[in-house]
Amino acid sequence: MRALRFDRFGNPDVLYVADVPDPVATDGHAVVAVKAASVNPSDVKNVAGAMEWTILPRVPGRDFAGVVVAGPPEWVGVDVWGTGGDIGFTLDGSHAELLRVPVSALAGKPKSLSFDEASAVGVNFVVAWRGAVEAAAVAKSETIVVFGVSGGVGGAVAQIAHSVGARVIGVDLVAPSATAPAAAVIDDFIRLDPEAPAIGTEVRRLTGGKGAEVVYDAVGGVTTPAALDSLARRGRLVVISAVGTRTVEIDLVDFYHRELSIFGADSGKLDASASAARLALLAPRFETGAFRPLPVARHFELAQSERAYQAVANHTPGRVVIRP
Template structure:
């Protein structure tokens, strides 16, 4: 089979298209022909050597949609989708014509999604769902999304709307005109000089019940300052700085809570259980995949990785069968 593989960490130039032996199916493992596989920022970071758990040589790629080619009889020919924090890191990933996955992780792709769309859901929605589940966001609560214009922000806004929460969005730049956040956010704050003050003004002085900080690092202190009494802060990134400081007395007097969420801790099977929870929303049309900016074949993988690394808006999708 054709696959993208890297044998050393570095720039996308370390990626090579190779002819690799196809993985084998057995009683516990199915073989999926990959029809589409998106490229995530975490895939780019993985190739660059930022993920300490990665073993080499490795085929990268986390998200996928495809057709079951080998495995249990009842799954042969089924259109499936998936993602995993192990895929592309400690086991070969989805940027290949075929990928081996545990039978327990197989989930049927919603008919409402194309292969390209289904392959674009995984990491963004896994992070959004896991974060909001950790914080226990409920109807009537106020959610602040910091860095709302990205894929995780769009996913979190859609999930929050379905839960009956009020959404406030903040970003350095105006999100893409097609971003769902425009239709969902009650308030959209762009390039705030004093974000906590603006959040207090937008919430009658209360603050946000849940702050989902999609930037982290440089925004951490501002995020803490936006919390309502007994507010919950979700962190999934550390942009700009890994170590942060805050006023501990203020934090405990406010009875604030802090949650860290890492989708890499959820393997294919654990991630499939999140897809189970998300599937009804995609079938009903309550959720939609992020816009697809570009599709390409495996031979264009290096250029595609560079575009993702540069922050290209929308999703970049590999079609291994092209």
């Protein structure tokens, strides 16, 4: 088969397409013919050497959608989707014609989604679910503030929170585009603008002085002080990233007087099997149309993968998909 490879870390130009042996379905594993595989910012970081658990040489790529071509008879011919913190890091990934995964990592693709759309769901929705539902337990009638609401994870968090009956306040440099799913589910939007009032002040104004029960910070670092300031008493902060700085100062007296909580959510700690279990929970909501992935902005063939990675590195709006 043909597969994208890298044997040293660097910019996207270290990637190359190679002919490698076809994977084999043995020992509880299945083989998937990859129809579409999105490129995530974490894939770009992986190639750059930012993921310390990556083992070289490697086929990159976390998210995928395709058809099972070898494995247990009940799975052969089934359309599947998936992702994982091991795929593309310690196991060969999805930016290839064929992908070998544990049978426990197989999850049926929603029929309502094309292969392109399904391949754009994995990382974003799995870490959104992990942080908003499993860690912070956002609930009906609560208010959640989503930093980075115009991005993939932020947009997924907004949809998940809206689906449980929470009020959603989005925060970002620009509002979600009209075609972005988050645009239809956020109740209020606050622009990240140095000239505007402080984010926490605006959140309290919108919540009658109370603040938000939950803040999901998909940016982190430079936004952490504002995220903490936006919380109500006994509020829960979810952090998944650190932009600009890895360290922040926290007023510990204020922190414990307000009885705040901070949760870290790392999609890299969820392997393909753990991710499949969460995708199985999400699938019915995609079937009904309650959840939608970000629009796919650009498509690339496998031979154009360097350009696909560069497009993500350049912050192309929407999702970038490789079709092996």
